[in-house]
Amino acid sequence: MSAATPLVEMRGIQKSFGTVNVLRGIDFQVDRQEIVGLLGDNGAGKSTLIKILTGVHTPTKGEIFFEGNPVRITSPHDARDLGIETVYQDLALVPLMSIARNFWLGQELTRNIGPVSVLDKEVMSNRTREALLDVGIHIRNPDEPVGSLSGGERQSIAIGRAVYFGKKLLILDEPTSALSVGETRKVLDYTYAAKERGLSVIFITHNIGHVHEVADRFTIISHGQKVGDFRKDEVTEMEVAHMVMTGEVPERLRLVPETGDD
Amino acid sequence: MSENSPASSGLGVVTSYTGQKVGAKPKSLNGTILLLVIVGIASLLLCEQVITGWLALGERANISRRDLNPIELAMIAGTAIWGGISLWTALDFLRNQKTPNMRDYFAGVHSWMTPGILLSIALLSIIGVVSLVIAEQILTGWLPLGDRINIPRSDLNVLEITAALGAGLLGVITLRTVWGLWTRDKRAWTWAQWVVLMVAIVGLTLFLNGTFDIHEILPSGGSITDNLPGVQELTGPGLLLFLSCMAVYRFLAVGIESPPDAVIRNTLAKSPGAGAIIGFFAIVIIFSLGSDLFLEQRSLAGLLATNITRGIVAIGITFLMISGEFDLSVGSVYGAGALVFLLMMTEGIFGIKTTVIPAMLIALAFAALLGMINGLILIWTGIPSFIVTLGTLLAYRAILLVVVADGRILRYADYRIPPPYIYINHYLLAAGAMVLAVVLAVVGFSLLRTSWNTLSERLAKYQTDEDDLRDFWIFWSGLKVVVILVAGLAILFLLGSTALAQINDANTSGALLEISLFDLANGRFHFVEPTVNLRIGVLWWFLLVAIFQFVLTQTRYGNHVFAVGGNPGAARAQGINVNRVKVMNFMICSMLACTAGIINVARLSNVDPLMGDGLELEVIAASVIGGALLSGGYGSIFGSLIGVLIFGMLQTGLVLVGVDPRVFSGVIGVIIILAVVINTVVRRTKT
Structure with missing residues (x-):
């Protein structure tokens, strides 16, 4: 497994629901420690592509390689085992539960009192605070319910959680679409912090403005097909926005050969 | 101090470090x-x-x-x-x-x-x-x-x-x-x-x-x-x-x-049953002032004894409600479970007759099956649980109506069988007591160690402690240590002396110990006066509340229950099997309903086809009064206990203070809405 092997590679992914072809053969890849902006208009197929990667859907056709090995991801559990963490806009955390409980949800720490194992709340609270502080997130009180936090704070905590649990790939689904400018700023900072810690990030959005600053590369899809794959230095923000909107590659870029590490 | 700045006539507004305007009026x-x-x-x-x-x-x-x-x-x-x-x-x-x-x-x-x-x-x-x-x-x-x-x-x-x-x-x-x-x-x-x-x-x-x-x-x-x-x-x-x-x-x-009243309000706001607790005390005070009979032993015992069924069923409903689902069929499952229990002991089902303990297990298994059917229909079809269980409410009731047909009432006494006894070896009982003692000692020791550590930590940092109430906290942790120690030693002593007494009995009489199972399930307490109808079922109720409150707040499963009700998507994304939790909770809910049925049979020894009819709405009302959210993700089992008690107190209390009993359902209706409003308001006051 050399460093050149992409972390994730999806080849010729097709997906149809009944007679509707949502994805018509998409190649998509993410390198190690790379932030990829996955862009496309609503209904372009971004979500379907990602749901195939996270095991929510199975592809009709196509292969997925993770760290160079072919894998079959048939359930969210499989994706989780591979080290893929997804942060959904509204599905990341449980609002009525505390920060600490959300942080450890699904992998709670327990201690034994005689024959029964009980949640070790104190340790969970303390480690939550430390872990989040580690990525630069200050929280007032880990026992506070998530519902009392702002959207940006929630996203940050979900990102901090992914970093803490040693995930390899972080998928952020429209993380900034409902946030204020200041909060978007913070989420981008934590995204960058996640990269610094060795994670790769897929940042899904339909608005180039949200991701241009942190992304290393953009993949643009439209109507179930890939429009193009560009390093940040190759394209301008305007050109990407144009491609997202029209699904066509501007004249200037057509001559440039496919880039990337392959 | 900046507050003292000489702003001419004292009209100057100075902001202290808390951000509050101190100098101004x-x-x-x-x-x-x-x-x-x-x-x-x-x-x-x-x-x-x-x-x-x-x-x-x-x-x-x-x-x-x-x-x-x-x-x-x-x-x-x-x-x-x-x-x-x-x-x-x-x-x-x-x-x-x-x-x-x-x-x-x-x-x-x-x-x-x-x-x-x-x-x-x-x-x-x-x-x-x-x-x-x-x-x-x-x-x-x-x-x-x-x-x-x-x-x-x-x-x-x-x-x-x-x-x-x-x-x-x-x-x-x-x-x-x-x-x-x-x-x-x-x-x-x-x-x-x-x-x-x-x-x-x-x-x-x-x-x-x-x-x-x-x-x-x-x-x-x-x-x-x-x-x-x-x-x-x-x-x-x-x-x-x-x-x-x-x-x-x-x-x-x-x-x-944060002055003390804000501290108290915030603490209350964190507890799902806050509204219920406030309401509980308000109702106790009003009724005890309104009627001298209300706080009498007889009334209180009656209040507890008549609410055992509701109380136990409400535990299951609350558990299920926290995971975001809903069960209207509990009344029917309660009746059907009791029916299976009684039938197994008397007529037998498919020609198989058993003694009391297998009958109990079969009834529980049957109830679990009914609950599983509820859950599986829900997850396979995606129909809301309200509709699914509305259907099974009627369907399960049919079991009772068919089996106990022609206006009959199934009575244990009609079958001329003696009430079920179990015979236990004295040594076995002594051994049981000792095992329980050891388990409790381990748990107690662990609790004691935690409290002792807290106390010694507080004592160690006493001189440097910034907390204004440091003396109180030390007193409080010390009190905890003492209470755990005294209660623990008392329980151990009690268990130990029980074990010794059993061994002694075995040596002198040699006969096996005879225990009536019906009495064990829901008999009267022997040590209260005969007019006081205090039932052992109350103990089982409280024990189940304690167990399920523990499961809900202190274990991994309880955490998953909250997550599944609060945000199923997030729970699934974190690898929790949402469907399994839901089906499990339907089964738990049905089994608790069946437990209530068994306890009721132990007291009345009969089953009529309409047993438990209308129970579901009473119990859901009690859970909601107790602070559980119908939309899921929030609630407490302890709250359900309070909710059931409020329900029961209104029922008996209104009669005692001389209100027309026909008004009862009207009052309950108002109380439910009030309780939900209070719960919502209390939760919102949190800053």
């Missing part, structure tokens, strides 16, 4: 001034009352006022001084734009002779001295409590000892606080707030007590004026105490980020 001060004026006038009036003899104290009613006793003299002096200080403070607050505050006092700006400061010190001194006097009075017998008038004082009852201890402790704490204020020890500020708030509550209780007594006296004849002095003995001073404390509390809380 806060809006709420108008209320404080009004309170102080009322308090001042009331105090002077009370003083006059004592002098002219309207309000005789002690045993000295109707005596010539030339013969005042020392307590009355002290009261005259106290009320006069207190009234004077209150009016002086009110006048000063009214006249000056910039009022003094505690922060400045601790910073050394004001002297103790400042209005407000003096007010606080005076009130606390009075509270401290009076508390000590009350403690002394109780101990020397001047102020007997409960029904124990004129007994020798060597024979204090528990109530009196508690009251004397409480009053003594309050007195010492208050006087220590006064000393702290005097020496400008900043911790005393926090202590003063808590003391004053607590005493305000005591005052309010006294006042309410007296007020409701008027209610009691009126119908029994006699005009209100005949009884007025007696009533006033509590109402007047109680109200005065309450208002005084509120005035001082408002003064003390100026410039505090």
